[in-house]
Amino acid sequence: MKTPICDQYGIEFPLFAFSHCRDVVAAVTNAGGFGVLGGTAYSPDQLEQELAWIDSEVKGKPYGVDIIVPAKFEGKGENVSTTQLADRIPGEFREFVTELLAGHDIPVEEKKPRLGGSGLSGDTGEQLLEVALRHPIKLMANALGVPPDYMIEAGRSSGVPVAALVGAKEHALKQVKAGVDLIIAQGTEAGGHCGEVSTLVLVPEVLDALASVGSDVPVLAAGGIVTGKQMAACVAMGAAGAWTGSVWLTTEEAETAPATVKKMLAASSRDTIRSTGRTGKPARQLVSDWTKAWAPTPGGHPTLPLPLQNMLVEPQLRRIDKLAATGHEGAQALATYFVGQGVGLMNKVKPAREVVLEFIEDYVTAAERLSGSLDD
Amino acid sequence: MKTPICDQYGIEFPLFAFSHCRDVVAAVTNAGGFGVLGGTAYSPDQLEQELAWIDSEVKGKPYGVDIIVPAKFEGKGENVSTTQLADRIPGEFREFVTELLAGHDIPVEEKKPRLGGSGLSGDTGEQLLEVALRHPIKLMANALGVPPDYMIEAGRSSGVPVAALVGAKEHALKQVKAGVDLIIAQGTEAGGHCGEVSTLVLVPEVLDALASVGSDVPVLAAGGIVTGKQMAACVAMGAAGAWTGSVWLTTEEAETAPATVKKMLAASSRDTIRSTGRTGKPARQLVSDWTKAWAPTPGGHPTLPLPLQNMLVEPQLRRIDKLAATGHEGAQALATYFVGQGVGLMNKVKPAREVVLEFIEDYVTAAERLSGSLDD
Numbered sequence: 240m241k242t243p244i245c246d247q248y249g250i251e252f253p254l255f256a257f258s259h260c261r262d263v264v265a266a267v268t269n270a271g272g273f274g275v276l277g278g279t280a281y282s283p284d285q286l287e288q289e290l291a292w293i294d295s296e297v298k299g300k301p302y303g304v305d306i307i308v309p310a311k312f313e314g315k316g317e318n319v320s321t322t323q324l325a326d327r328i329p330g331e332f333r334e335f336v337t338e339l340l341a342g343h344d345i346p347v348e349e350k351k352p353r354l355g356g357s358g359l360s361g362d363t364g365e366q367l368l369e370v371a372l373r374h375p376i377k378l379m380a381n382a383l384g385v386p387p388d389y390m391i392e393a394g395r396s397s398g399v400p401v402a403a404l405v406g407a408k409e410h411a412l413k414q415v416k417a418g419v420d421l422i423i424a425q426g427t428e429a430g431g432h433c434g435e436v437s438t439l440v441l442v443p444e445v446l447d448a449l450a451s452v453g454s455d456v457p458v459l460a461a462g463g464i465v466t467g468k469q470m471a472a473c474v475a476m477g478a479a480g481a482w483t484g485s486v487w488l489t490t491e492e493a494e495t496a497p498a499t500v501k502k503m504l505a506a507s508s509r510d511t512i513r514s515t516g517r518t519g520k521p522a523r524q525l526v527s528d529w530t531k532a533w534a535p536t537p538g539g540h541p542t543l544p545l546p547l548q549n550m551l552v553e554p555q556l557r558r559i560d561k562l563a564a565t566g567h568e569g570a571q572a573l574a575t576y577f578v579g580q581g582v583g584l585m586n587k588v589k590p591a592r593e594v595v596l597e598f599i600e601d602y603v604t605a606a607e608r609l610s611g612s613l614d615d
Numbered sequence: 616m617k618t619p620i621c622d623q624y625g626i627e628f629p630l631f632a633f634s635h636c637r638d639v640v641a642a643v644t645n646a647g648g649f650g651v652l653g654g655t656a657y658s659p660d661q662l663e664q665e666l667a668w669i670d671s672e673v674k675g676k677p678y679g680v681d682i683i684v685p686a687k688f689e690g691k692g693e694n695v696s697t698t699q700l701a702d703r704i705p706g707e708f709r710e711f712v713t714e715l716l717a718g719h720d721i722p723v724e725e726k727k728p729r730l731g732g733s734g735l736s737g738d739t740g741e742q743l744l745e746v747a748l749r750h751p752i753k754l755m756a757n758a759l760g761v762p763p764d765y766m767i768e769a770g771r772s773s774g775v776p777v778a779a780l781v782g783a784k785e786h787a788l789k790q791v792k793a794g795v796d797l798i799i800a801q802g803t804e805a806g807g808h809c810g811e812v813s814t815l816v817l818v819p820e821v822l823d824a825l826a827s828v829g830s831d832v833p834v835l836a837a838g839g840i841v842t843g844k845q846m847a848a849c850v851a852m853g854a855a856g857a858w859t860g861s862v863w864l865t866t867e868e869a870e871t872a873p874a875t876v877k878k879m880l881a882a883s884s885r886d887t888i889r890s891t892g893r894t895g896k897p898a899r900q901l902v903s904d905w906t907k908a909w910a911p912t913p914g915g916h917p918t919l920p921l922p923l924q925n926m927l928v929e930p931q932l933r934r935i936d937k938l939a940a941t942g943h944e945g946a947q948a949l950a951t952y953f954v955g956q957g958v959g960l961m962n963k964v965k966p967a968r969e970v971v972l973e974f975i976e977d978y979v980t981a982a983e984r985l986s987g988s989l990d991d
Contacts, residue, residue: 240988240989241988241990242988407883407884407885408883408884408959409883426813426815427803427813428812428813428815428816434885435885436804436884436885436956436959437802437803437804437813437814437815437838437839437956438813438815439802439804439813439814439815439838439839439840439845439848439849440804440839440845440884440955440956440957440959440960441884443842443844443845443960444883444884444959444960447960462813462815463813463815463816464815466819468819468851468852468853469815469816469819469852471851471852471985472815472848472849472851472852473815473848474984474985474988475844475847475848475851475981475982475984475985476844476845476847476848476981477844477981477984507783507784507785507820508783508784508812508816508817508820509783509810509811509812535911579816580812580813580816581816583784583812583816583820584816584819584820584823603989605851605852605853605985606851606985606986606988606989607986608850608851608853609847609850609851609981609982609985609986610982610983610985610986612616612617612618612850612982613616613979613982614617
C-alpha cells in the first residue's frame with residue numbers, strides 16, 4: 240500500500256497499534272505497521288528499559304509512545320503528595336471496596352495508593368516524555384484533552400509528530416488549533432476512555448470539521464476496529480489509517496491477565512460497558528461484577544474523580560487479576576479490563592504478527608468487495 | 616451498480632429509505648433506491664390511501680412497508696381496551712407531565728390516550744399488513760423482536776420478503792431461524808429504537824454469526840448512515856446495502872415539525888440520547904428539555920413500559936410540535952424527535968431525490984478512495 244501517511248511515517252500499512260506490551264509494539268512495527276507503547280503506567284526508569292528493548296528489536300523501524308496527560312484532574316496544580324491525594328478518598332468509598340471484595344471471598348488487604356504507577360496522575364508525563372525523546376520515536380500521542388504545552392513544544396523542537404485522541408469534532412478543532420499533527424478520531428465503541436459518538440459517524444464528522452477550517456491534518460479512525468474490513472471501511476470514509484488497541488490484548492505477546500483473556504475470547508460486543516468505575520472518567524471495559532457494582536450500572540455506587548477512583552481501585556484490580564489466575568471464583572467474577580466492543584470479533588489467541596497479516600488480507604478483500612459493487 | 620440485492624429487489628442502488636412520509640418513499644424509489652413507508656402510525660384506512668398514492672407515483676417501481684409489531688408489550692394477549700390500558704398509567708406520571716409542560720408555559724390540556732395512532736400497541740399490525748398486501752409491495756419490515764407468525768406466513772404465501780431490524784448478533788440468529796429474508800443490522804447510533812452495539816462492530820459481527828450457521832441471508836447496515844461514504848464503508852465490510860431513516864427527516868418532502876428540523880440542522884452528533892422517555896423502550900432522539908426530564912438523564916423521572924409511556928406522552932409531544940411552530944419558546948425547548956447520531960452530518964434541507972444522487976456520488980468516490988489506497 241502507498242498512502243500519504245505511509246510515506247510520512249515510513250510504514251507499509253497504516254495500522255497503528257497501541258499496547259502496554261513492548262513485544263506487541265515491536266511485532267507490529269516489524270510486520271509493517273506502527274507500534275505505539277502506552278508509557279503512562281511506567282516509571283521513567285522502566286520506560287527507558289522498555290524503549291531500549293524496542294530499539295534493539297525494530298532496528299530503526301518506526302514506533303511511537305503514548306503518554307496520557309489529562310487536561311483536568313483532581314489535585315492539578317496544587318503540588319500535593321500521593322498521600323495527601325489519597326486522603327481525599329472518602330472512608331465510605333474504601334469501605335465499599337472492602338465490602339465488594341469481601342462479598343467475593345477476597346479478604347481485606349490494605350494497598351498503598353499508587354499514583355505514578357496508577358498512570359493517570361498527570362504529573363509524571365513530562366519526565367516520561369524526556370525519556371522517550373532520547374529514543375528514535377516517530378510519534379508521541381496523548382489522550383484526555385489538548386496535549387500540554389511542553390509536549391507540543393517538544394514535538395516542534397524534536398520534529399516528532401504529536402497525535403491526540405478525540406471523541407468529538409469540537410475537540411478535534413481545538414487540537415488542530417493547538418498544533419497537533421495527527422488526529423485520532425475515536426468512537427464510543429473503543430476500549431478505555433471514550434466519548435459517545437460512534438466511529439462511523441465521528442470519522443466523517445471530524446473530517447468535515449477539519450476541512451471547514453482548511454486543515455489537512457490527517458485523521459486516523461479508532462474505536463471498535465479489530466479487523467481489516469473495518470479499517471478499510473474507515474479509509475473509504477477518508478481516514479488515513481486505523482488506530483487500534485483492544486485487538487492486541489488477546490495476542491500471544493500481550494500481558495493481559497489470563498482470566499481476562501478467557502473472558503474476552505468468550506465475550507460478545509454487548510459484554511462491555513462505558514463506566515467510570517476504573518478511572519473516574521468514562522472508559523469502556525468488560526462487564527463484570529466489578530463494573531456492575533459501580534455507576535452507571537443502575538443502583539451502582541458513585542465514583543470518584545480522576546485520579547482518585549484509579550488510586551482507590553487499581554491496586555485491588557491487580558490483586559483480583561492475580562487471584563483470578565489461581566482459579567479463585569470470586570476474583571474471576573470481578574476481573575475486568577479496558578476493551579472495546581470489537582471484543583465480540585476477538586475469538587482466538589494469535590501472534591501479533593499474524594493479526595497484522597490478517598488485517599492486510601482482510602483490508603484488501605474489503606476494498607475489492609467495495610470496488611466490485613460498482614461493476615455493471 | 617450491480618449487486619445481488621439490486622437484482623433481487625429490482626433497484627439500481629441498494630439504499631433503503633425508511634420514512635413516515637409517502638413523498639419521501641416515492642422520491643427515493645423513483646431515484647433508483649428503495650422507499651419503505653413506516654406504516655405503524657396509520658389506521659388501516661389511512662394506510663390504504665397512502666399506498667394507493669405511492670402506487671400512482673412509482674408506477675411499478677419497488678417499495679416496501681414497515682410495521683412495528685413489538686414481541687413484548689404491556690397488555691399483550693390480554694384483550695384490553697385502550698381505556699383499560701390508559702388506566703394503568705399511574706396518576707403520578709400524568710402529574711409529572713402536567714408539571715413539565717407547566718414549567719414551559721404550556722397549560723394543561725387533557726388528551727385522550729391514543730393507542731392505534733400511537734403506533735406501538737402491537738394489535739393493529741395484522742390489519743395494516745392485510746392492507747399492505749393488497750398493494751404491490753416488495754418488502755415488509757418489522758422491528759422490536761421476531762416478526763409475528765402471521766407476518767412470516769404472509770411473506771411465504773405472498774412471496775414478499777420479510778425484513779427484520781436487529782441490534783445484536785443473537786437477535787439476527789433468532790430472526791433467521793424464524794424465516795426472515797433480510798436482516799437489518801442496526802447500530803446504537805441509529806435514530807429510534809436501537810441497541811448498544813455500534814454499526815461498525817455490529818455489521819461484521821452479524822455477518823460472522825450468520826456465516827457460522829451457514830446462512831446466506833443478506834444483511835443491510837443501519838445506524839448513523841446519512842452519507843454515501845458511510846454506506847460504502849458498510850458495503851466494504853460485507854453489507855448488501857444500507858437502511859436509512861434520519862437523513863430523510865430534513866428533506867424538503869418530510870413532514871418533520873419545523874422547529875425540530877431547525878434543531879436537527881444545528882445539531883452535532885452529541886445532541887442525541889438513547890432514551891426511554893418517548894416510547895418506554897430505548898430509542899435515540901434529539902436531546903431537549905423533554906429528554907432531560909426523563910431517565911436515563913441523571914435525576915430524570917422513571918418511564919413506563921411500552922406502550923404506556925407512548926400513550927402518555929405522544930399526544931403531548933404532538934401538541935408541543937404545533938406550539939413550537941408558532942414560536943412558543945417553552946415548546947421549542949421541549950421539542951424533540953427520533954434521530955440518529957448522523958444528525959451531526961445533516962446540515963441542509965434538500966429534496967429527497969438530491970439526497971439519493973449525492974449518496975451515489977459519495978459512494979463512488981469512497982470506493983475509489985479505498986481502491987486507490989491499494990496502489991503501489
